[in-house]
Amino acid sequence: MDQAILVGLAYRTTYEETLESLIELEHLALALDIETKEKVIQQAKSISPKYYIGSGKMLEIKQMIEVLDADLVIFDDTLSPAQLKNLEKDLDVQVIDRSFLILSIFALRAKTKEAVLEVSLAQKMYLLPRLIGMRSSLSRQGGGSYNAKGPGETKLELDRRKLEMEISNIRRELEKVKAEKQISRQKRLKNHIPVVALVGYTNAGKSSLMNSLSERLNHDSEPVLEKDMLFATLDTKAKRLQKENHPPFILIDTVGFVNKLPHELIRSFESTLSDVVQADLLIHVADGCYFNPMHIETTKRVLSEIGASNIERLLVLTKKEIAHSYPN
Missing domain, CATH: 3.40.50.11060 (GTPase HflX, N-terminal domain)
Structure with missing residues (x-):
């Protein structure tokens, strides 16, 4: 270690x-x-x-x-x-x-094609202006020191022109993903199915809440990963839920936020975060057991950055121990 x-x-x-x-x-x-x-x-x-x-x-x-x-x-x-x-x-x-640390964690957690592309784009955008400063840092990554799956995985990335070309290629790939997601979104709009997105600080309990709601509404799909770890969820998960004698809705579990989230990550995760921007309701999940006002403000700030601050937001405190104070 x-x-x-x-x-x-x-x-x-x-x-x-x-x-x-x-x-x-x-x-x-x-x-x-x-x-x-x-x-x-x-x-x-x-x-x-x-x-x-x-x-x-x-x-x-x-x-x-x-x-x-x-x-x-x-x-x-x-x-x-x-x-x-x-x-x-x-x-x-x-x-x-x-920023480098957070990007490296995201690279470790990314599983789907969309998440891998978005993280890779963020890494390269971060690395591009830092090629000279990080040259010695990246060269150490092959020698036993910190060796997470990060921007310095290959020394070829030190070529600025190659990096710029890779950034362009990834953006084109993400445009294709974005187009596919837009088709699915148009189908939901055509069927008038409302979308509810779970948002909040990383490890606040969004995935746990999604599994609990699925269980209560007798949804027999596989539960989403529920683990006490930072950024356990990077890939958007969506479930069609319906309470008896009520219309259906789509519940989406999204990536968690963190303080000082790299701007490169927010920009590159446009495709994933579009699910939040297009939602009809945001369920803002906060940890009621270890309540931290800064976590609330960080989430609200990121929502504002991505253009989702005008969407109706419902604050939900998780855990049995409820916080003594209730923020707006």
Whole structure:
């Protein structure tokens, strides 16, 4: 298991909020079998264009790498190409950011053709402006250090022109998928079947709710994957449900959201997220046992980004332990 140092910057956030984000980053890293050795937080009034953190903190982390024998350093925010290049050079260890980590988890979870294409597109869009900065990081992936299925899987991807060509090809493939989904959507509209989409933070219980509703409505289809893990569901699942003496409806289980979701991922997942945008009702699922207002706001922010904020939204708290406060 690889050993990592996590780094967060308390910039426009409190120390407590930054620590909470690092704890989530620790869980994300664990999903790729990366163990956290230490968490580092710097409080700052501005972001360093060279290292993201201050030069003094960078030197402090360099010493920690030697003492803790860490394999890599993970930053909780997206690094610029220049910051990535400078950190790799001066820390002399693999450096990745939260976006890279999330994209790698998505690549690991993707199963269907649509999800694989969307993740691959997001990875290449992320990598394109970072080819120089990530050159040494990607070369380490074949040598025993962090080796998840990520953007650096092949060294040929370092060719910018090849990357641009691959991005174009994937977009064409996704257009075909989008056209096929549009045909299915038109059939639903023709039959006047309403669509209900489950949305919410990752691991909030969307798949569990879908299975519970299917069971209550005596739907005999195979249950969707229900597992206590981040991003267990990447591929959209749809079921036609009907209560006795009531009209049918389509229930859709969608990909979960997370704080600081990479913009490349949101843009590339246009096909999958179109199920949310076209829904008649959104069931916003939140974990009632470990209720976190930030999870609610993150979901609402992503819904706004994809143009789904105007769709009627019903908040549902999962688990038996119901939260003491109820958000709007």
